[in-house]
Amino acid sequence: MALNFYSFAKGVVSGILKPLYRVEIIGTEHFPKEGGVLLCSNHISNLDPPIVGITAPRPIHFMAKEELFRVPILKSLLPSLHAFPVKRGMSDRQALRTGLEVLKQGNVLGIFPEGTRSRDGKLKKGLSGVGFFALRTDAQVVPCAIIGPYRPLKRLKVVYGSPIPMDELRERKASPEEATDYIMNHIQALLDEHR
Structure with a gap:
């Protein structure tokens, strides 16, 4: 039932946003067709989650800020869209456990490593929780760049970039901070290449 609603919502939102923002999608051929995927994107607008949701080839489980789950209509809607709450700062153990489970079950976990929107469009430092997911699972890590502006x-x-090679960092047990910086560099490279 949840998947049916997700597909229905994706179709509706896609029909509105794709023509409104003349959305151009690049690189979906790089997206792994199966297995756990950690999808990491820059964050420039509140519309980023639906935009990534309608352009990615597979359903995405998003971490969403806890405050959204206090809004009456969103409280019941967000779980149907595979979203789950995270407390600000990414030190939320329950959210980390949920995220690991999503990846271990072979699903796609969508994260905005900056943790909050960039006001000037420039990529900010990523939070270490992203590196934690990348190192603690064998999920493929896919970088994503959203390049605006969000103007009608x-x-x-x-x-969507090619999966980032993580084996070397995993083998030498790199720190989550180092893994996050490595992922952010790949997102920055996509931004630089396609701007």
Whole structure:
């Protein structure tokens, strides 16, 4: 039932946002067709989650800030869209456990490593929770770049990069902070290449 609602919602939102922002999707051929995927994107607008949700080839389980689950209509809607709450700062153990479970079950976990929107569009430092997920699972890590502006009828690009090679960092037990910086560098490279 949840998957049916997700597909229905994706179709409705896609029909509105894709023509409104003339969304151009690049690189979906890089997206793994199966297995756990940690999808890491820059964050420039409140519309980023639906934009990534309608452009990614597979359903995404998003970490969403806890405050959204206190809004009456969203409280019942968000779980149907595979979202789960996280307390600000990414030190929320329950959210970390849920995220690990999503990946171990072979699903896609969507994260905005910056933790909050970038006001000037420049990529900010990522939070270490992202590196934690990348190191603690064998999920493939896919970088994503959203390149604005979010203005009606101005082209918006969503770029999916090739999975980031994580084996070397996993083998030498790199720190979550180092893994996060490594992932952020790949997102920055996509932004630089496609701007």
